[in-house]
Amino acid sequence: MENYSIVFSDGSSASPSSLTMANHHHQQRSYLQSNNGVNTCKNMDASIDKNEGEVAGKKGDKKEVMKKHKYAFQTRSHVDILDDGYRWRKYGQKTVKNSKFPRSYYRCTHKECNVKKQVQRSSKDDEIVVTTYEGIHTHPVEKLFENFEHILKQIQTYNPL
DNA sequence: CGTATTTGACCCGCGC
């Protein structure tokens, strides 16, 4: 878990003054197999646990050991939905224990792009929005402003797989 | 009319 100070340049309402990011390196195959490829983000879960309670693993494909790219970060924002240039379709919402705010589940609307993300507001500090990305887009962004894309690139640069 | 959201049902893993 490392901290970054990133300031958005457009000054939009979604602009975080600080951004904390947790990442995970899934280099342990034995771990993957022992869990049927389920939860590959032990470190990230632990870091989120401190803030929000438990985060369950996702059901995975046990046949092939595929890499799961999962990135979680939290921003200070008054809006839940950060426009990162992609289009997301909401497919679920669940209440989380130990949190008065629900968690929303989104999927990338692009065809054959299986990227998912969760958005969850902290119950303690309702200014904090925790966003979890899973997967890598198989297509370019459509939108012009690439603020968040830029941030993601920075994250991936700082945390090479 | 096509697409996105809402929302309860459903599924699954896990602990008791």
Place this chain on the structure above:
DNA sequence: GCGCGGGTCAAATACG
């Protein structure tokens, strides 16, 4: 086995 918590499906609904 059953209940619980978390994640997803899908039918109904909303919206342009």
